[in-house]
Amino acid sequence: MSWINKHLELTPTHFIYFILSAFLLLYALFSAFIRNRLHLSEPPMATLVGIAFGPQGANLLGPSQWFSDDITQETARIVVGLQCFTVGVHLPKAYFSRHWKSVGLMLGPVMTFSWLVTAGFVCTVLQTKFTTALIISACLAPTDPVLAASVLAESNFSKRVPRRLRHLLSAESGCNDGVSFPFLYVGILFLVEQTPGGAIKEWVLGTVLWQCTLGLLIGLVVGHCFNRSLRFAERWDYISPAPFLVFYFLLAVFSVGIGSTLGVDDFLVAFGAGYGFAWDGWFAKKTRETNLPDILDLLLNSSMFVYFGAIIPWRLFSPTEFTPSITPGRLVGLLILILLFRRIPIVLAMKRFVPDLRTYREALFCGHFGPMGLGALFLVIEARAMLENGTSLPDPHPPKNGKHKEAIETVWPVVCFIILGSTMVHGLSVAAISVGSHYTRKEGERAPLIGGESDGLYDMVHEGGGGESEPSVSGDDDPDPPDHT
Numbered sequence: 001m002s003w004i005n006k007h008l009e010l011t012p013t014h015f016i017y018f019i020l021s022a023f024l025l026l027y028a029l030f031s032a033f034i035r036n037r038l039h040l041s042e043p044p045m046a047t048l049v050g051i052a053f054g055p056q057g058a059n060l061l062g063p064s065q066w067f068s069d070d071i072t073q074e075t076a077r078i079v080v081g082l083q084c085f086t087v088g089v090h091l092p093k094a095y096f097s098r099h100w101k102s103v104g105l106m107l108g109p110v111m112t113f114s115w116l117v118t119a120g121f122v123c124t125v126l127q128t129k130f131t132t133a134l135i136i137s138a139c140l141a142p143t144d145p146v147l148a149a150s151v152l153a154e155s156n157f158s159k160r161v162p163r164r165l166r167h168l169l170s171a172e173s174g175c176n177d178g179v180s181f182p183f184l185y186v187g188i189l190f191l192v193e194q195t196p197g198g199a200i201k202e203w204v205l206g207t208v209l210w211q212c213t214l215g216l217l218i219g220l221v222v223g224h225c226f227n228r229s230l231r232f233a234e235r236w237d238y239i240s241p242a243p244f245l246v247f248y249f250l251l252a253v254f255s256v257g258i259g260s261t262l263g264v265d266d267f268l269v270a271f272g273a274g275y276g277f278a279w280d281g282w283f284a285k286k287t288r289e290t291n292l293p294d295i296l297d298l299l300l301n302s303s304m305f306v307y308f309g310a311i312i313p314w315r316l317f318s319p320t321e322f323t324p325s326i327t328p329g330r331l332v333g334l335l336i337l338i339l340l341f342r343r344i345p346i347v348l349a350m351k352r353f354v355p356d357l358r359t360y361r362e363a364l365f366c367g368h369f370g371p372m373g374l375g376a377l378f379l380v381i382e383a384r385a386m387l388e389n390g391t392s393l394p395d396p397h398p399p400k401n402g403k404h405k406e407a408i409e410t411v412w413p414v415v416c417f418i419i420l421g422s423t424m425v426h427g428l429s430v431a432a433i434s435v436g437s438h439y440t441r442k443e444g445e446r447a448p449l450i451g452g453e454s455d456g457l458y459d460m461v462h463e464g465g466g467g468e469s470e471p472s473v474s475g476d477d478d479p480d481p482p483d484h485t
Helices: 002-007 012-029 031-036 042-053 069-090 095-126 130-140 145-152 163-192 196-235 241-262 266-277 282-286 292-311 328-341 344-350 360-368 374-389 405-439
Strands: none
Touching: 012 031, 012 042, 012 292, 042 292, 042 405, 069 145, 069 163, 069 241, 069 266, 069 282, 069 292, 069 374, 095 130, 095 163, 095 328, 095 344, 095 405, 130 163, 130 374, 130 405, 145 163, 145 292, 145 374, 145 405, 163 196, 163 266, 163 360, 163 374, 196 241, 196 266, 196 282, 241 266, 292 374, 292 405, 328 344, 328 405, 344 360, 374 405
């Protein structure tokens, strides 16, 4: 036994290799069964794996030995940026020329309402300062593209949803992590700037114009230029098949690198680059058989949620010296309020103005599927760094006492708890909807397997063309199922 112990190398890093790969292998073996029969997605399962093997479980991952804000921030930046790029690539040709009003209303009135109503709940339930509540709500306002992709990915359930709605939710999730920066910096700047005038000036010039507007323009230009470059290389046989596929991933990382280097909005650069790169549908058609998004989801997104499950700050969900109002009960109450009232009321109210929402059932569906995930994780670290030192580079933690100590100590546990709750609720919603749809039918109309129905979801418009308002140009030529109800 001593000889065996001498040769064993039981380090946290080696456990990460073993546990993460074992989970991904098991999921890959049963992925079709899990997604199409159990109607489960990767994020909640990956998060549970992280919790099970983290400090609150077997304590094999030992995040205290390898966790840092720098690692979390940069990993989340790449994963979310890559997903924003993916959304831009796989939207239909010239999507925004036809659907700008629908997406604009989801990014404008809907997101503003989500930001303000969430701030009101945080301020009331947790008894924080309103500026702190505005920062927390800005982290939670956007729809997370990673969680949204896991719900909307190709599966038996997603085929029951009109592609019109899937494209709307994808476009919204791809844009609004970047659009959330102006909301985030309202609260931050009014805390760190000396005068209201200075805060407004920095918000307009630094955040809206430099970070967001310039970031989106840079992304569109980069994407369009590389589209032309790749077309040229492919036409003259300068590029082989393997690099052709790797080009997708490299361009996504390149766009995130440009954004972070120039200090502009990484996610808008990535989304703009993806949309500009695939604006004509050429690349999507070339790669439609490769399932690149599914591969990236399995490797990167699932790994990141395992990581998140291991670093959840459980001890901070109880009162501390600087956060006396944070209790498990209040956090659960806040989560319920946010899930019920953050998006659903405003999307239902805006239904008549959003062209892509044809029925109130569709509005309810889009209002519910506004998950909060890795984008919020990145934003909260960005916010905490700005409060600590005025830059986007976080200090080591726990931080020393500072001017904004209360806000710094509050934002992290609150946002992490809401991410955890949203991951579980939205990740399990597909199963709940599928089972509910099964049992609301008459016994003779039910599928042989529970949740095995394949027709369109009830009270959604599934007209010819799969519920779309444009021809398919993204490589998916299969129409959505008709509504048999």
